Amino acid sequence: MSLTNIIGQSKTIAMLLGMMRRGRIASSYLFCGESGIGKKTAAINFAKALNCLDRGRETDTRGSGPDRFDSCDSCASCRKIDAGGHPDFLAVAPEDRVIKIEEIRLIEDALSYKPFEGRWKVVIIDEAEAMNISAANAFLKTLEEPPPDSVIILVTSKPGALPDTIRSRCSRVNFFPLPNEACRRVLGDRYQGDDLDLAVTLSMGRPGAAHTNDLREERDWFLEHFRNMLKAGKDGWTSREDMDRWFDQALIMVRDLATLKIAGPGRMINLDIQDYLRELSKSLDLDVIIYLYGELNLLKGQLLYNLNKSITWNYTASLLRKELLH
Ligand SMILES: [Zn+2]
Incomplete structure (x- = not known):
């Protein structure tokens, strides 16, 4: 998958690609929106696009035109990020609903080196609102003095639960629930007929919810x-x-x-x-x-x-x- 393959978030994706085209990469982002609408998928594919070794292949699958800033989805870098094994890529998520200071130390450590293979070191913090107070305080220092060549992406469905001091230092990127038609396209590979109708309705624009449960x-x-x-x-x-x-x-x-x-x-x-x-x-x-x-x-x-x-x-x-x- 690449950014242009993400269904139902075309404005947001176009904005991310536009930032890459202009070379205006922020050091930290806040990807906001309800759960199950593709925020984390977008974050991973943004990391792939930032570090892709073979950008510029035609990625047109839905008439959006080739975008030479999107990832190729097949080079060594793209594959390593997809497999979670790229030395310049780290994804962190809560354990038992909490992100503790130890996780933040891991991030600090990962960001303290220059990129090994890629252009950028990319860290994704999923469900970032789960940082406890000491984790948030420690993390704030990293945000205040971002290491060069690093991109931190906070992913959250509850931006209001993050401290103001953290929120205000990130470029906010909003994601929205999908229209029914887009939801149907996402869920169509798993459900058919009446089941598909019900899944589209029950998912309320959040097809990821229907995929996980x-x-x-x-x-x-x-x-x-x-x-x-x-x-x-x-x-x-x-x-x-x-x-x-x-x-x-x-x-x-x-x-x-x-x-x-x-x-x-x-x-x-x-x-x-x-x-x-x-x-x-x-x-x-x-x-x-x-x-x-x-x-x-x-x-x-x-x-x-x-x-x-x-x-x-x-x-x-x-x-x-x-x-x-x-
Ligand atoms: Zn690639």
Whole structure:
């Protein structure tokens, strides 16, 4: 893959290629946008394009014209970056949801040498908002005095969770959810017919989400716990990740309840369970649904600050029972 092969982000990709064409490479970037829309893929392919040994081959696959600043996707450098084995390329991601200072030290170390083979040393920090305070402080020093010939790409779906001091030192590059048609093209290699329709709808412009988890399975997993909550069942989440997944789905479902009230089923996401949701929404006023959405959204936001799992389960369950069961 190369930058021009990325589906549904053509403006952003054109901007990245334009910066390369003008030789205006910033020392640090912040790739922002929801998860599952191609930010990390773009970051890796940006690193490939920066260091490609054979730029300039025709890369036209979708009528965008050859771009001699894109990667060739086949030279030794491109292949090494794809395989994670390029000496001038480092990708860091959270372990147990945290990026610790040790990871930042690795980055400092990697950036302290001149490039071995490439033009640029490139570091990608995925889910950069997961840096803890000491990691963020240490990292700030690197950002303030960027080593020459280095490019740091922070990838995040929650830019607001990064300290201002870090955000303000990066060139921001925004990515957006994909239009349905682009989503369909991405998901078409995995789903067909009705399954494809459902995957496109459930992914809400984030086809990466449909690639990593089966979305219907994910939704059904959520529903099982949701019903369990309504029956005052015990904490069923096994990890913080579970909590995150559950709240993502809960917000989609509550939004569907509102959509049913306002616009009917046409614009729902969970179309295939509309009978169940209609039953649920029947006795609810719109303002109660909006209140619920706000409360769940608040809880989800607070997950960043280490909410206790079983307390959150019990609190959420009692909130849902109070508002949904009469
Ligand atoms: Zn190449």
